[in-house]
Each structure stands twice: as C-alpha cells, then as structure tokens.
Amino acid sequence: TAIKLLVSNNSSGCIIGRSGKTISELQADSSTRIKLSQGGDYYPGTQDRVCLIQGSLDNARVAVEMILLKLLQVESIVNEFGSVAMPFTIQVLVPTPSCGMLIGRGGSNIKSIKEESGVSFIQLSQKEQDNNHTANAIMSNTAINTAATTSERIITISGCFESCVKCVLLILEEMASNPEVSRYMNMTTSYSKVVAAQQSAATAQSSHPPSLSAPTHSIQFGIPESMVGFVLGRRGKTLTQLQEQSQTRIRLSQRGVFLPGTNQRVLTITGNTAEHVANAQYLINQRLSEKGSSRR
Numbered sequence: 175t176a177i178k179l180l181v182s183n184n185s186s187g188c189i190i191g192r193s194g195k196t197i198s199e200l201q202a203d204s205s206t207r208i209k210l211s212q213g214g215d216y217y218p219g220t221q222d223r224v225c226l227i228q229g230s231l232d233n234a235r236v237a238v239e240m241i242l243l244k245l246l247q248v249e250s251i252v253n254e255f256g257s258v259a260m261p262f263t264i265q266v267l268v269p270t271p272s273c274g275m276l277i278g279r280g281g282s283n284i285k286s287i288k289e290e291s292g293v294s295f296i297q298l299s300q301k302e303q304d305n306n307h308t309a310n311a312i313m314s315n316t317a318i319n320t321a322a323t324t325s326e327r328i329i330t331i332s333g334c335f336e337s338c339v340k341c342v343l344l345i346l347e348e349m350a351s352n353p354e355v356s357r358y359m360n361m362t363t364s365y366s367k368v369v370a371a372q373q374s375a376a377t378a379q380s381s382h383p384p385s386l387s388a389p390t391h392s393i394q395f396g397i398p399e400s401m402v403g404f405v406l407g408r409r410g411k412t413l414t415q416l417q418e419q420s421q422t423r424i425r426l427s428q429r430g431v432f433l434p435g436t437n438q439r440v441l442t443i444t445g446n447t448a449e450h451v452a453n454a455q456y457l458i459n460q461r462l463s464e465k466g467s468s469r470r
Contacts, residue, residue: 175231175350176358177238178267180222180328184464185248186210189225189241204237205229211363217267218324224267224363231350235343242339249463261294262335263456266345267326271355273298276348283348291341293333297449325359330452391448393455396438401462402426405441412461420454421445
C-alpha cells in the first residue's frame, strides 16, 4: 500500500527532524517506509514537496496519522499569534486511473467519503483536458497539463483536523481495496523531468492569468490585524501573487471592519471553481504558518 501527500517546504522540517532523526523515528514507530522529496524538488505546479508512505495498510494508517499530527503542530504555531482557528487543509496525490473509482457513479463515492469523514470540503483537481479552458494551475499559473505528465491528480481536503485525518484514511482504504487502478506510475518523490518539460512549454504561454468573468464560489474567514501584512505584502505584491497562483480574487475588509463578534479583518476569496478557492485558502494558510513560525 502506498499514498502520497503534499507537504509545504516549511512543514517538511518537522517530518525530517534534525539530521533525519524524526523521519527515522516515524518509520520505526509505524513500520513503514517514508520518503520526502529533496528541498526544491516540488510537485509540478506547486511549491510543495512530496511525502511518499509505503507499507501494509494498517501500518500506512499509523504513518498517515502521525505525519498529519506533525503538520497540525506546525500550523498551530500561527494560533499563538492570535489567528482564528482556520480549517486544516491537506492535499493527497492519487493515481489518475483511481479517480473514477474514488468519485463513484454520479459522484456517489466521494460524497460518501465527505459525509462519513465530516470534512467541509473535498475536491479533485481537474482533468488535463480541462486545462485549456480553466488554466488548471494548482498553486502556480505556469503549471500545464500536470495530470497528463504526472499521471496523478490532487485531492484537496479541508475541515477540522480529526475529519481530515479520517478522510485521508478513507481514501487510503479505497485505494488499497482497488490496487489494480491505484498503483502510482511514479513510485518516487521526484518530478524533476516533469518540471523541466513544463518550464519549456510554459515559455509559449501568456504570463497573464485568465480573467474571472463569472466567479461562482467564495468563502470568508477572519484574519488577525497583526497578520494582515503577511497576506498583503509590500504595496500589495504578495496579495497579487496569491491571486495569480490560485486564479482567484482575494479581498480584505477595510481597517476597522471586522468579522462579526471578533476583532479580525474579513478576508474574502472568490473564484470560478471551488477548487481554486480552496487552493487560495491553502496558500494563505501556508503563508501564515511560515510567517508565524519565523516569529517564534
């Protein structure tokens, strides 16, 4: 049994540990093989490293829970600085052939997984043939045909921590029960050849993100005044980059306009798809975690 998770560069350290001590302990405690891609070797179209877990189903379950708990500890650093308890978000890489099985007829299986786990959001990245119409850019507006070149798709999961853990475990169990469609073509954590091909092809593409002519999905949540600068950046540069990477519009309420019942500014994310909106939220959450960590 194998499963791949996407892990931010900032969170990788808590999995590896000093001189690799933590990852060695995780492997020993779960009786699995855990491998993390090298720093700078990101999954195509993202700024995330790939964590590959291999072992028996029972042992892989243990490893998944342990790793997700490590990631939660990193995200919790932000809360020390007054951040609202934002939803926990995790992204899972699944083999493209397994997607039909995971979705089920008419979306019945993925709906069942969502309901059983209790997550607030679960979304599969788009098929490669949709890229020409929606610029399927997971974390980067230069990513092209990722599903075609990696034979993998991203499942974005968001909700309370316990529900996210249960959701990942349900996906793992579904894949283990259907091994004929759930084998990764790339059983490593390296995608450097894919990145090289995409960078070459990206030079032929326009650098401008597609316009949001008809945004249909949006979410709102609070952000502490002390963290607003990390989202805006100097002269709004960071906010602009976040919008381009996620293909969304991101708006902050004016100073003094707060989320009802709090003293936190309102952050609104709007996009053409629920997936783009979730990716924007993931990027913002990731940035706040990194900045919160650097302030310790």
